[in-house]
Amino acid sequence: MADVQLEHGYTKIANEILERMALTKLSPTQFRLIFVIWRYTYGFNRKDHEMSLSFLAEATGVHKQRVKQELDKLIESNIIIVTEEGTFSKSRKLAFNKDYDTWRLQSTKESTVSEIAYTTVSKNADTTVSEIADTTVSEFAYQEIKNINKNLKKNNDDDDIGDDNMAHDAFRLIADKYIQRREKGLSLSPKDEAAIEKLLQEQIPLDGVLKLIDEVFDEYQPKFNGDEIHSFEYVRKVLLSKYHEQKEGEGTDGGTIRKHRRGISRPSAEGGKTYEQILREAEAARRAWGWKG
Known part of the structure; x- marks a missing residue:
């Protein structure tokens, strides 16, 4: 049985953000990425943090190429912000944009098509994703x-x-x-x-x-x-x-x-x-x- 207790750590998220997220049309991978970004920013009482594609891929269990595609969409939508560009030796810093009025969201139709496509691809990809992940x-x-x-x-x-x-x-x-x-x-x-x-x-x-x-x-x-x-x-x-x-x-x-x-x-x-x-x-x-x- 999982021993989940607040004293082991917790992440503070405003209720208004959670309510907004429940109404937001995003793909499964985009939600995963947001959860991880919350965890390593708000979870450590900081606004942004260095996060590489490899790091996000491991934290979500999603292949790095897919992570890049979905993260780019979140950045284009202004849901995730790049606060500091990466360098040769450092990953870029990412932050969650809590001002949801400035988000540039896909239409419902586009999001639905994206989610259906992701689900369909996952049926084939999930059988090999562990093998791919283990090699990389x-x-x-x-x-x-x-x-x-x-x-x-x-x-x-x-x-x-x-x-x-x-x-x-x-x-x-x-x-x-x-x-x-x-x-x-x-x-x-x-x-x-x-x-x-x-x-x-x-x-x-x-x-x-x-x-x-x-x-x-x-x-x-x-x-x-x-x-x-x-x-x-x-x-x-x-x-x-x-x-x-x-x-x-x-x-x-x-x-x-x-x-x-x-x-x-x-x-x-x-x-x-x-x-x-x-x-x-x-x-x-x-x-x-x-x-x-």
Whole structure:
């Protein structure tokens, strides 16, 4: 039985918006996209957020090409707004336009035809969408790691540039890993977010953090039926304990770790893992949005 409680997180949506949405003719995929955009904007008490097509595809379970088509329609309709264009290393920022008087909606006939077409195509597509998704789902994890590595390389030339972006990407990967291993819900509580921020202040390489999160969950022993990990603060404390135990066991021959403002360390040329190794560890993030395989 699903344990759905407000204390596990919730998204504030004005009743007037919900009532308007119930009267709005949109395709099933467009509704899914709006739900995800609400979740990662209003759900975190923010107006906009970076969201790539790969991210939206995983969050909705819809193929990326279809996501692009339907998202473009939402943007053309002025229901979704691009608040900041994307760059080579960052996804564009999206926001929901709550001023529904400015929406440019399709006619009822056009929407109905679109929905019928989508439903018809889905009968064939749904049988293979999981197979397609499984072959492309790693693109999300790869892109996240790729973006972080670009920032790492950039910071080698200028330590003051890109720290905030790097911390933001690291926060998102850690959050995804935690949600994936928790296997319940897609939300983070304010306390979970604060605990991740605290962890980011530590001098632990990102690939090490992701690996240690797996270890914390793998080694957790429930004391009774239903006992489980309920907070990232618990994960943070156990993770730090395990990390320092491992460091003490390794001795001091591994070289020094260069410190940074936000506590994110760069992998060394000798001891750091390759991008491929990091990618394999982050591959589990493909299930972070509730996919159970």
